[in-house]
Amino acid sequence: MAEPEAADFETAIAECGFGLFNVFILISAVPCLMAMVFSAATLSYVMPSAECDLKLTLLDKGMLNAATYAGMIFSAIPWGFIADTMGRRVVLICGGWLDGFFVLCAAFSQDFWQLMVFKFIDGLIICGPFAVVVSYLAEFHGKKHRAYVMLFVGLSVSVGGMILPLMAYCLLPVHVFFNVGQLQFHTWQIFIAITALPSLLSGFLHMFLPESPKFLMSQGNYKKALISLQRIYALNKRKSRDSYPVKKLTDVTPDRSDVINNPIPRRSRQERCQLAKQKLCDGLMQLRPMFSSPFLGLSLQVYCLHFCQIMCVNSVRLWLPQIFATMHTFRMRGMNDTSMCAVMDHNTHGRPIDTKSMEEECDIHQDPDMYIDNIVVAAVGLAGFISIFPFLRISIVANHILKVFLFISTFLVGGLYFSKTTLTTLILSSIYLTMMGVCATTIISMSVVIFPTLMRTMVLLLIMTFGRLGSVVGNVSLPIFMQISCVAPFLWLCTLMTIAFTFSLFLKVDVQQSLN
Secondary structure (H helix, E strand, O other): OOOOOOEOHHHHHHHHOOOHHHHHHHHHHHHHHHHHHHHHHHHHHHHHHHOOOOOOOHHHHHHHHHHHHHHHHHHHHHHHHHHHHOOHHHHHHHHHHHHHHHHHHHHOOOOHHHHHHHHHHHHHHHHHHHHHHHHHHHOOOOHHHHHHHHHHHHHHHHHHHHHHHHHHHHHOOOOOEEEEOOEEEEHHHHHHHHOOHHHHHHHHHHHHOOOOHHHHHHOOOHHHHHHHHHHHHHHHHOOOHHHOOOOOEOOOOOOOHHHHHOOOOOOOHHHHHHHHHHHHHHHHHHOHHHHOOOHHHHHHHHHHHHHHHHHHHHHHHHHHHHHHHHHHHHHHOOOOOOOHHHHHHHHHHOOOOOOHHHHHHOOOOOOHHHHHHHHHHHHHHHHHHHHHHHHHHOHHHHHHHHHHHHHHHHHHHHHHHHOOOHHHHHHHHHHHHHHHHHHHHHHHHHHHHHOOHHHHHHHHHHHHHHHHHHHHHHHHHHHHHHHHOOOHHHHHHHHHHHHHHHHHOOOOOOOOOOOO
16 A cells, blocks of 8 residues: 655645634634733723822833833743743643733732732743744644734734723722732722733633644654644544545654654763753754844844834833823813823822822722723724735835834824823824834734744744833833923934834835745
8 A cells, every 4th residue: 555645734734724623723812812912001001090009109100011021021032942842832821821820919919019020920921822822823724824813813912902991991990999818909909810811711721722733743743743633624624533634744854753752761961961052052053144144234123123113102002091091180170281291290290189088098990981092092003903904915015104104103203292182192192003003013024024934933032022122111211201301201202213214214025025
């Protein structure tokens, strides 16, 4: 009997089709993607309610906004190593459960330092599952559906950004205050505890999913990869696993199924050290082109562009709930001056809460209407992403949209300084954040095409790390500029946007070109 013809991954995954399994894996990814949004933005909604209880200064607020991103910076490369050596599934399961646990710990925080430490750990952990889930989804879909999977990822993140202010609208205005022993609990702590649910749900759902067949093939474990593909085929086609037409897999990596799946003699410490050293050297050799022409200059250009634009956009996005809360307070008190300078002055010097019960309990509850503005901003961002994303697949549009949007956004962020009403601030910030979201997506899409396979993952990892570093620097720097003068933060933001726009002028790429 003739030996069956071996099939590569694209052929094997195409035979599985699209069905029930794919629907389940997409549903399982949604909580993980939402958990990332919740981790990054939860405190920006909590701080207007928690600032009295935690005695937060302006700099404290900036440090809390930056804490999660700081954690992500430290853990990005270790998580990448774990995912590439131990597998995607273990990161998604363990990362989900661990992140949920530490978010719950954050909900028990009684002071500023406890909350900042636990949010730092939250960022340290959620970075792994978020980075892995995108690869995990791509590796379970063929060429035909992979582009739509990336659209689904973007939509899920946008939906998460919209659900968070909706949750704040429903929960944060509600009065909750009780003691458990020496611990005091307020509404904002219940809100943080609820944001742990997506992480816990993500860890639970991924327990029922197999390891990525593409990862198993890259490790030389073709036997388990074939079992994984047979399982997908059976669920999608409603047929037996034995009827799967592919009987043998092939890839660049030699078949090591027998070695991996069977016990091997224990190596000596010297042999293990030598093996680890060899793997490290092989990995560094693959990255050598990153430090030579033309990729060194190109990668530094992309890192600087992303650093500036993410520093700017997250400085605005994470402070926006505080800005809208202050404007709403002004309207409730009948104050006519709701200009941006008045808002900055209020947040810089602070104003005492003029209610006796609030002073006794230090339990501030915001009016539900103050969250409407944040919901509108999120809705505009979601609608903008849906309408603009299809055009990004057109080469000439993708090549120019980054430059055009960065140029316009420079004037939008500068225009916030001249905003005198809540409506003007709402319109300017909605358009600005939508355009900047498209710019961030475009940078990632362009980088996938620009850089070759052997350095692509590391470059994308470094791009995201520089973006998160920008978020940390931006959220710590913004309060300092606010204390200098009203105009200082806007001049700083405009300068960052101008630098990002200048770098974009030298980026030229055809998004439809073949991958290297």
